[in-house]
Amino acid sequence: MDATGNDLHHGGNLAAAEERFGRPRQGWLDLSTGINPAAYPLPALPPEAWARLPDGAQIAALLAAAQDHYGVPDRGCIVAAPGSQALIQWLPRLMHSPATDTTVAVLTPTYGEHARSWAGAGFAVDPVADFSAVTDRHTIVVLANPNNPDGRQIAPDRLLALAGRLAARGGLLVVDEAFADLTPRLSLASAAGRPGLVILRSFGKFFGLGGLRLGFALGPAALIDRLADALGPWPVSGPATRIGAAALTDSAWIAMTRQALANATQRLDALLTGAGLSLVGGTDLFRLVEHPAAPTLFERLGRAGILVRDFPERPRWLRFGIPTESGFDRLSESLNGWTSHKDRNASDVRA
């Protein structure tokens, strides 16, 4: 990560995509992120949302809305941040105890910033491919549920049992629930406050407002207080405070959106498998597929102005975000072209 944010290891970087593919005539169809393309409709913002620092009453309204939406038992167990990324940055720094030799298990593959942030704070990071490979050697365990990019799900009772074991030896389970709005039954939010468990929630993905920068940590009050203290006063913008409070209490929009994303996911799956791609997994905000010729398809889509997420370390994988209506048409056209091209040029396919 350089100071300009200009790297290719995250989705959504159209500047980097243009360096590689040029600027597409029709504009980009960006399917490289897991952000809902049908954003929450912005409420009117009063001038003071921009001008003034959000005050205690506005932050309290935001936290109450989040507490209710996520189902957190206690108000002292939730804190807001400018994106869940800000919490990923701070958490390892607050846990750092140079006296102990702490090994952090990160259930991989997953969102790369977790391992990066713990390693950056001086922890030994142990990438673990399977939940059952977590051992007593691991004092801190980090995983995403459901996972990005493969959608892997771990049952809440297994996670709560692990959090209990970790708490008993002064450890911590970090569960990144960035995509759990789509599967609320998976969320551990109702257990927030138990020792040894911290949950990260992202606002921007489900609500389609990634640029707003809003996320939450749920956990034991003492740890939440330390995070709040580290973030300092006014970590969240006035617009994020107000839009977040409105969106998180809009249960009609939330229910409608869950259904719409489930429908769009079914449609995307049909399109992708129809093109000969194998579905590995996903959530209702992204789908992970596998194909021996994935690098060729990535290039072909990129040249057609469709950016998807590739994985240099897993060259057979591609991740597709959910298209808009017009995006479905463009993607369908490109995939049809690829299928016929592929049939004509079987040599493109390398195992």
Next chain:
Amino acid sequence: MDATGNDLHHGGNLAAAEERFGRPRQGWLDLSTGINPAAYPLPALPPEAWARLPDGAQIAALLAAAQDHYGVPDRGCIVAAPGSQALIQWLPRLMHSPATDTTVAVLTPTYGEHARSWAGAGFAVDPVADFSAVTDRHTIVVLANPNNPDGRQIAPDRLLALAGRLAARGGLLVVDEAFADLTPRLSLASAAGRPGLVILRSFGKFFGLGGLRLGFALGPAALIDRLADALGPWPVSGPATRIGAAALTDSAWIAMTRQALANATQRLDALLTGAGLSLVGGTDLFRLVEHPAAPTLFERLGRAGILVRDFPERPRWLRFGIPTESGFDRLSESLNGWTSHKDRNASDVRA
């Protein structure tokens, strides 16, 4: 600081003011902050500013605008953050070296979050009342120039000399230039990159957009890289990225606003001194006055719905932000009432 941001030790907290004074019929006239009441006019924001994570090209445009406005010699010497407060939070954590016994001099009185943040990261903080009291004992020196709340100014050459001495022994001078937009000749931005010097800039105060959360650190590339790494990807919102880039390049608005704030300050000074208050100092975004009956005036103004900043540790001081046109009328009326009341009740005045 609790998780709701609800404390009285900062300006601008109307929720706390309402607990104390009740909600004023005419609404609050908030003069408790140093935020320009005539905000930069918001440009139209495209939907993607909200929906998408700001990409490398947008961040680069923001940093170029800031580099030019502040006069930073090198692009590698500037990083953006969600408010300069976020930088105040991170800086001590990055400088922390438990092996050395580092004493941090904070030139006081000043913005309270500096001492709080360095102490919170485990440093010994030594409040120093005068610049000449900084000694070789101090490895890190923190000050604001011009200072808040008293407007104290220190000549750039004295600061550069100190930064040089500190750098020679591995130390650091932190200069908070939150209010330096009004006095660009005081800024050390053109020296950003020199070892031992880091400068913090606030966007929201001069541009009247405190709710946007945008600030910058200027300094040696290695330290700026570490700050960027600590902040992580996408620390700044899409709206802040675009509004910041527009405002920081709007030289006509900037020149007009400097003049308007200078005029308003003259008018405010006449009003305050006309009411018998002694001017201690300030910048063109706030004025600090002194009076033996300051606590009585604070209460009187509060009950009239005018919130100013008091200083529990300096009970004779009050800080006034710059009013809008209608705010001037309201303040004038209240101060006139106070003056006649005070003349009638000389016993209110305690030395």
